[in-house]
Amino acid sequence: MNGDLKVALIGNPNTGKSTLFNVLTGLNQKVGNFPGVTVDKKTGFCKLADGRTAQVIDLPGTYSLYPKSKDETIVFEVLADKNNPSHPDLLLVVADASNLKRNLLLYTQVADLKIPVIIALNMIDLASKAGTDINVDELSSRLGVQVIPICARKGDNIEKLKEAIAYAPSTALQADTIEVEALAPGLIRKIQDEILVDKPYTALQLAHQHENLRYLPPAQSERIEEIEQEFSFHSSKVQAAETIARYNFINDILFDTVKFKQEAEKENLSNKIDKILTHKIWGFTIFFAILFLLFQAIFAWSEYPMTLIESLFTWLTNTAHEVLPSGVFTDLLVDGVLAGLSGVLVFIPQIAILFAFISILEDTGYMARVTFMMDKIMRKVGLNGKSVVPLIGGLACAVPSIMSARTIENWKDRIITIMVTPLVSCSARLPIYTLLISLVVPDQKIWGFINMQGVALMGMYVLSMVMAFVVAWVMKLIIHSKDKGYFIMELPVYRMPRWDNIGLTMYEKVKAFVFEAGKIIVAISIVLWVLASYGPPEKQRELEKKYQSAEYVANYSPEELERLKSSEKLENSYAGIFGKAIEPSIKPLGFDWKIGISLITSFAAREVFVGTMATIYSVDNDEAHMDSVREKMAQAKNPETGEPVFTFAVAFSLMVFYAFAMQCMSTLAIVYRETKSWKWPLIQLVYMTALAYFASLLVYNLLK
Incomplete structure (x- = not known):
């Protein structure tokens, strides 16, 4: 789908440009990069009133054509270079009607590039409430362009805007602004x-x-x-x-x-709310209360749908074994593909809840207040105030968060931000935390409403953020970052969240998790199944003879024989041999060779841990007991002690390892692209792995 007309959205940050983009394009959009640079390029398609399709490009937000970051440089490149694949036929300037003076500066610049322009006068409802009366027809006449008053959040006048786009002139008719x-x-x-x-x-x-x-x-x-x-x-x-x-x-x-309107000056509602929400004491108290609610919700609200998904996969696994003929293909399908899929899909409810909360906080304008409050703390540990955005974004994913550090002008502040952002617990760690917490932390409530599992989950996130600050402070001493950066931010007014926008964000993030992480997890699950099902032929033949011998047949029932044989075959498979080779180095952390395999496979993506556990324990399990991943891990026993493998000490040691380890190839790749050097990703890999190992060692020895 190429589109008959190329329309670029341009505007200041916080003018509702992204909201308008979502309204115009709906689900018909994709995110990539502008050619040659790691700057997000959002494109989508919109059906116009005359039957044509417009390709809509959401350009990075900018206050001016004079750039202060890579994102802002892209804007002028796209508009000035007629050979650029994103060069538009029409510019849609999104302006905040309640702050028109500042917004029109960018308009006057792009108007003088003489590309056809339409102004979308957004937030017209807020301007009216504030007592601002805009004569839209006169404004349109003076500027020589179509001016369409809209409210993107409510969808007001969007059809009129589409009509204006459809019948826009192909040549620039706007009046000259300056000589x-x-x-x-x-x-x-x-x-x-x-x-x-x-x-x-x-x-x-x-x-x-x-x-x-x-x-x-x-x-x-x-x-x-x-x-x-x-x-x-x-x-x-x-x-x-x-x-x-x-x-x-x-x-x-x-x-x-x-x-x-000539009224006595009085505080608007946003300023009154800000006196509480950005207060130096109450502001942080409210922020931690919101975080507490988020992590309680992740466990409490997701329990029922997760149980349904687990039950569905247990039923599918049992049915597949009953219906399909026994053999290699069935084992691969059930123990490889199905086990890997269950490790992905079971966490959809928790991923959806996490991103719903983050979207609501962003949509209401509260997230901007959090970045404002955190500015002073950031500076004390050697970070720029603008570092708050990548660090908070790191709760979702380190990759786009590291890319967003481009807005930090000071090079050393930017490097420190890039180096510590992967320490913030991302959504990829969420499945690991929730799986291990559900194994060892009782599902009990204190005072009838505080879920202990939610408290443990919040503890892991707070630990990751504290460690990011500690490492940043250490790097500040090593790198000697003395140059002063600056942090300029406009606080948007508070608004009710736009629920369809939040639904769209949840859909996109869940889809990305299932299809991006899912592809890796299922692929690795299949490879793992092969490695865990096969081993050196001579050794496998010896095992078959051993369990067919008269001594074993006489002393064990057929079910016990099958279980013992499966366990020993796994131990002597290629995966088992590899796990055994690294076991001595991880045993001090409380990990066995099976966990060792998951640590290695997790370097593709942290979420792979769950798929690895599902595959390893599916291969190790007899067909009569096709339980969920959680149940298999809960039943796992240490052959030396007879105790459960996943004790309280082992589970928290493993969570701390995953909290600090750099187990994400995508993050290493993006750090290389952003720094144009292998030096920084290699330093990051080494320091994070060492930090994870020694922190895990400390936790295990304290808790065991």
Whole structure:
């Protein structure tokens, strides 16, 4: 699906641009990267009033075309380079109607690039409530563009906006905003003539940004540098003069088109709420109470659907063994594929609950307050205030969180943020925590409503965040980060969450978990089944003879013989041999060779631990007892002591190992891409593995 019209959404952060993108495209969207860079590119498709399909591109949020990060550089590259695959036929500028003066600065810049423009005047309901009266027709007339007042969250006027997009002119008709050529007359004309640029403002932006534009050939960039020197071009002075001229233009427009009700100044509701939610004591108390509720909900609300999914897979496994003929294919399907799938799908309810909560916190505007509150704490441990965003994002996944660290201008602050973000417990660790906690922590309630398992889960998340701060402080001392970064953030007003948006986010995240993590888990489950089912042929033949001998047949029942044979065959399989080889190094942590296999396979993705356990214990189990993964692990016994394998000490030792270990190839790959060096991912791998080992050793010896 290519789309008949290419529409780019552009706007300041917190203007509702992403909400409008979701409203226009619905489920018909995908996320990738802009060519050549690790910057998110969200594209989707929208059916227009005239029957055509528009391809909608959600450009990174930016306050200006003058970039302060890689994300913002992408915006000008897409708009200036006509050969860029994302270069739009039409620009949809999303502006916050309640803060029009600041939002129109970006509009005046993109308008001067002379690409056809429509303004989506979002949050018009909030502007009206605040007593702002906008004469939309007059504003449209003065700017020379269509201005459509909308409320993306409620879906108001979206059909009218689609009509405007469908019948938008193919040439730019917007009025000139400022006299661009007057800012640097000789320079602009010369760049236009020599670099063959048709628009004066594009030529001026090339003078400002040519060093960072990837599409510009080196020879042209060098020539622009020579022209700058010829005309004594001073970038910051010209930029300041341009900004003043633009605000003069904006003030004139707004004077004639926007009226404010003359009321005595009073605090709006958001400010009153902020006095409590960002309070230096109550703010943190409320934040931890919300976290507490989240982790209680993950256990309490997911119990019933998880039990249903477990029961379904137990039934499927039993039915498959009864219906299908016994043999290699059936064993592979049941003990490899089905066991791996159960390890993925059983955690869908918990993943959905986690992302529902995170989406609600973001949608209401509360997450922005959390980043604001955490700013001072961040600085004390050597991080930039902007580090809060990657660290909180790390609760979902380290990969996009590390990419979001690009907004941190200070290089050393950015490196420290990248190095500690994988310590924050991501959603991939959630299945491991919940599985092990459910094995060793009783499902009891204190005072009738505090679930002990939820408390244990919250403890793991708090531990990971505290360790991230400790490691950041240590790295601050080692790397000597003395340069001062800055943290500028606009707090959005509080709003009711948009439930369809939250539903869409839950759907996307669960789909990503099932299909992205699921593919890896099922593939590894199949490979593991093969390694766990086969071993050196000579050894396997000896085992068959051993259990067919008269001595064994006389002393054991057929069921006991099958169980003993399965256990010994697993121990002497290729997987067992490998597990036994690493067992001496992990035994001090309380881990046996079976857990050792899961530690190695988890380097593909941490979630693989559950699939590995399901496969290992399916191969080890007799067909008469096809229980869920949890039950198999609970029944596992240590052959040396006769005690359960997963004791309280072993479970928490294992959780701490997974909390701190770098077991995610995708994260290592993204760190390499972001730092352009193998040095940092290798340091990260070594320090996190060492930290995990020694922390796990300490926990096991304290608890056993």
